[in-house]
Amino acid sequence: MAKKKTIRTIPQERTPMPEQDAKERARNFKEVACGYTLENALREAERCLMCADEPCVRGCPVSIDIPHFIQKIAEKHYHGAYDVITDTNLLPAVCGRVCPQENQCEGVCTVGDTLEPVAIGRLERFIGDMAIKEGWVNLPHIEPSGFRVGIVGSGPAGMACAADMAKAGCEVVVYEAFHEPGGVLKYGIPDFRLPNDVINVEIDKLKQLGVRFECNTLVGRLFTIEQMLTEMGYHAVFLGTGAGYPSFMGIPGESLNGVSSANELLTRCNLMRGRDFPNFDTPIQPGRRVAVIGAGNTAMDALRVSLRLGAEKVYCVYRRGKAEAPARAEEIHHAGEEGVEFHWLTSPVEVLGDAKSNVRGMRCQKMELGEPDSSGRRRPVPVPGSEFEFECDSVVYAIGTNANPILGQTSKLKLNKWGYIGADGNLATSIAGVWAGGDIVTGAATVIEAMGAGRRAARAMKAWLGLRDTDVVYAPEAPHAGRRFGFAPDEHGYARVRVV
Amino acid sequence: MSNFEIVTREDYSDVTYMLEIRHPVMAKAAKAGQFVIVMEHEHGERIPLTLADFDPDEGTITLVIQAVGKTTREMQQRCQAGTTLFAVVGPMGIPSHIGGRKKVLCVGGGLGVAPVYPQARAWARSGARVIGVLGFRNKGVMFWEDKFRAVCDELIVCTDDGSAGIKGLVTRGMEEAMAKHADIDEALAIGPPIMMKACAAVTKPKNIHTVVSLNPVMVDGTGMCGGCRVKLLDGVKFACVDGPDFDAHMVDFDDLMSRLARFKPSEQAAMKKWEDDCRMVGAPGAERF
Numbered sequence: 001m002a003k004k005k006t007i008r009t010i011p012q013e014r015t016p017m018p019e020q021d022a023k024e025r026a027r028n029f030k031e032v033a034c035g036y037t038l039e040n041a042l043r044e045a046e047r048c049l050m051c052a053d054e055p056c057v058r059g060c061p062v063s064i065d066i067p068h069f070i071q072k073i074a075e076k077h078y079h080g081a082y083d084v085i086t087d088t089n090l091l092p093a094v095c096g097r098v099c100p101q102e103n104q105c106e107g108v109c110t111v112g113d114t115l116e117p118v119a120i121g122r123l124e125r126f127i128g129d130m131a132i133k134e135g136w137v138n139l140p141h142i143e144p145s146g147f148r149v150g151i152v153g154s155g156p157a158g159m160a161c162a163a164d165m166a167k168a169g170c171e172v173v174v175y176e177a178f179h180e181p182g183g184v185l186k187y188g189i190p191d192f193r194l195p196n197d198v199i200n201v202e203i204d205k206l207k208q209l210g211v212r213f214e215c216n217t218l219v220g221r222l223f224t225i226e227q228m229l230t231e232m233g234y235h236a237v238f239l240g241t242g243a244g245y246p247s248f249m250g251i252p253g254e255s256l257n258g259v260s261s262a263n264e265l266l267t268r269c270n271l272m273r274g275r276d277f278p279n280f281d282t283p284i285q286p287g288r289r290v291a292v293i294g295a296g297n298t299a300m301d302a303l304r305v306s307l308r309l310g311a312e313k314v315y316c317v318y319r320r321g322k323a324e325a326p327a328r329a330e331e332i333h334h335a336g337e338e339g340v341e342f343h344w345l346t347s348p349v350e351v352l353g354d355a356k357s358n359v360r361g362m363r364c365q366k367m368e369l370g371e372p373d374s375s376g377r378r379r380p381v382p383v384p385g386s387e388f389e390f391e392c393d394s395v396v397y398a399i400g401t402n403a404n405p406i407l408g409q410t411s412k413l414k415l416n417k418w419g420y421i422g423a424d425g426n427l428a429t430s431i432a433g434v435w436a437g438g439d440i441v442t443g444a445a446t447v448i449e450a451m452g453a454g455r456r457a458a459r460a461m462k463a464w465l466g467l468r469d470t471d472v473v474y475a476p477e478a479p480h481a482g483r484r485f486g487f488a489p490d491e492h493g494y495a496r497v498r499v500v
Numbered sequence: 501m502s503n504f505e506i507v508t509r510e511d512y513s514d515v516t517y518m519l520e521i522r523h524p525v526m527a528k529a530a531k532a533g534q535f536v537i538v539m540e541h542e543h544g545e546r547i548p549l550t551l552a553d554f555d556p557d558e559g560t561i562t563l564v565i566q567a568v569g570k571t572t573r574e575m576q577q578r579c580q581a582g583t584t585l586f587a588v589v590g591p592m593g594i595p596s597h598i599g600g601r602k603k604v605l606c607v608g609g610g611l612g613v614a615p616v617y618p619q620a621r622a623w624a625r626s627g628a629r630v631i632g633v634l635g636f637r638n639k640g641v642m643f644w645e646d647k648f649r650a651v652c653d654e655l656i657v658c659t660d661d662g663s664a665g666i667k668g669l670v671t672r673g674m675e676e677a678m679a680k681h682a683d684i685d686e687a688l689a690i691g692p693p694i695m696m697k698a699c700a701a702v703t704k705p706k707n708i709h710t711v712v713s714l715n716p717v718m719v720d721g722t723g724m725c726g727g728c729r730v731k732l733l734d735g736v737k738f739a740c741v742d743g744p745d746f747d748a749h750m751v752d753f754d755d756l757m758s759r760l761a762r763f764k765p766s767e768q769a770a771m772k773k774w775e776d777d778c779r780m781v782g783a784p785g786a787e788r789f
Contacts, residue, residue, distance in 0.1 A: 177589060177720065177722050179539055179589070187720075187724075214501055215501060215502060218590065218591075218592060218721075221592055222526060222589075222590070223525065242724070244722065244723045245723045245724070245726070245738070245741070246725070246726040248726070250736075255731050255736070255755050255758075255759060257758065257759065260727065261725060261726040263724055263726060264719060264725035264726055264727045267725050272546070277766065278769055278770045278773045279543065281571055281770060282545040283545070284766070285762065285766070357758040397726075404722065405742070406722060406723065409594065409741075
């Protein structure tokens with residue numbers, strides 16, 4: 001038995017993530033963070049104290065058994081680690097990349113009280129990527145339940161809900177308005193942060209579970225939620241349509257050519273592959289000097305995409321300070337390394353145009369932080385006489401979104417006062433048999449929170465349908481991989497062969 | 501859903517063509533005033549097109565398209581009966597508000613004639629008297645006169661050169677109709693922004709409630725990207741989910757026109773590359789450009 005680890009005996013420094021050089025990567029769309037090597041992962045796994053308290057599990061929106069999977073890595077039993085993660089999280093390769101771990105598992109890590117926390121997200125990604133490389137798929141044994149479940153939206157909330165309902169034996173159809181499934185993972189998050197290949201693998205896994213994807217389908221308009229429950233024969237429906245409807249500020253000059261939302265820029269670049277224009281037909285207005293308003297993760301994506309599209313100067317304009325910026329620390333750090341210039345405590349007053357209605361610059365004013373507001377952050381107040389102008393030819397708004405109105409327009413769903421779908425603690429909506437989760441309920445949040453909501457709704461749907469929420473039972477092993485030799489192969493780290 | 505079959509194709513001029521596409525669910529769901537987004541192929545762009553017709557019995561929707569840019573010209577070459585489109589999504593947008601009016605003026609100019617048709621038909625079915633005003637460049641490029649005659653109580657055709665109907669723009673036809681009928685209580689105009697702006701100016705002094713259907717540059721068409729935002733006197737709206745119909749007397753048409761030119765340099769680049777590619781591979785039809 002190994003000696004108990006203490007904070008003094010573990011590797012003190014957090015294992016750094018191998019990354020593409022900042023100068024080089026700022027001009028390509030290849031992934032920035034290259035992922036842990038085997039040695040990196042083993043070293044980092046050593047840093048977990050396996051503490052009894054397990055605050056990380058509580059910090060995770062889907063309660064992954066984090067110490068357990070890290071222990072499996074330390075034991076070099078990588079498939080075992082994958083099994084532990086997939087018990088609760090369908091998409092380790094995605095979540096390991098895009099979760100804001102510093103506010104979740106890593107934010108409460110015991111090691112983090114003294115040293116830098118264990119790099120849980122990087123380890124999760126290591127396992128997720130290995131599963132993709134090795135072709136591991138944990139297909140559970142599915143007993144058909146006879147229920148049909150319709151899911152609206154193929155983003156993280158819909159995918160998570162689809163997986164759980166499919167595992168419970170339901171016939172699941174996921175409707176997507178775009179021509180490809182994936183939602184924000186595809187149109188929003190750029191390839192250098194989350195490659196589309198990774199998402200496609202995860203979508204294929206869902207297909208292997210029996211989930212059917214119907215693209216080019218705008219629910220609400222092509223058919224209504226009520227129709228899904230009646231003539232289309234769905235026993236339960238989950239709505240995970242995302243927030244949509246980007247916000248603008250209402251300052252002069254916003255309809256000038258060169259002003260867009262981050263959603264538009266990112267969708268043109270990522271999903272529609274406008275970055276490869278004219279080989280792909282969707283154009284992007286390439287800015288030479290781009291100002292992005294906002295400092296959330298979407299803003300960081302817009303800034304870094306603009307650099308990769310060839311901008312010479314890219315400015316981040318944010319009315320609060322760096323400490324208040326909602327983006328993940330790592331994203332801000334990466335953006336800075338790549339050459340993004342940050343203008344903290346700066347608020348736009350007007351977008352300036354030339355005679356041809358093109359953007360020529362922006363007028364801003366400096367801000368200072370006053371008393372805390374309702375969000376607990378100190379409220380920015382303008383500094384009198386601090387207005388200044390600077391030159392830019394493109395302005396991108398990344399200041400959040402409002403509720404998408406389509407489902408409200410086309411159904412009797414009760415909305416809350418902000419226009420989002422009203423849902424109770426179990427995410428049930430005002431229509432019996434319909435649940436909702438993710439951004440369309442909470443407003444803009446994170447991928448993992450949306451996935452958590454999808455799973456929470458799935459639990460409630462199963463209870464409502466009278467399906468028991470049992471532990472995952474994996475498909476039976478092929479006979480030759482069984483206990484014929486008197487041991488379970490996984491106990492000895494043998495690769496499992498699953499024939500399903 | 502994918503690979504949508506083109507059932508019929510008809511050409512109305514050297515640049516205008518009609519596609520009838522099989523989509524039974526949409527044919528049943530569609531209402532006057534709605535639009536679809538089409539992607540011709542996997543690498544294509546998403547273009548919004550207002551529904552020109554839909555037939556729930558046949559299970560088809562109809563689009564009338566003008567070959568103006570790279571995508572629409574490529575579609576003109578490739579889309580034939582029996583071929584498929586990569587993506588067709590819809591019906592999108594809020595259906596036109598039909599009903600509660602006695603006499604409605606339905607104005608379409610050029611390509612805009614096609615999307616006026618479902619609304620004219622819907623107005624006729626609602627019991628309103630419908631006066632149609634259709635504008636074309638000349639007699640040779642006219643289409644759907646018979647379809648309009650079937651749903652309109654009165655039809656005024658205008659051509660730029662006077663080769664059919666009255667000589668002049670649709671605004672002349674409107675003035676004529678308004679002089680004859682003092683009791684027109686609703687107008688609808690679809691066409692190029694400059695035409696819709698002029699139509700709005702004609703009805704404004706008489707305070708006739710006038711609706712225009714706007715078709716700005718879009719990507720998703722579901723309210724997510726905000727590319728189609730339209731400036732109105734009382735704020736900014738998204739054409740895809742708040743429209744496409746808007747009160748003509750509230751729309752800032754100059755803003756609309758300037759925003760429609762947003763991707764002009766890219767569009768020209770795409771067109772040039774496509775023409776070069778056509779010449780290089782000697783694609784059929786390349787010699788036409």
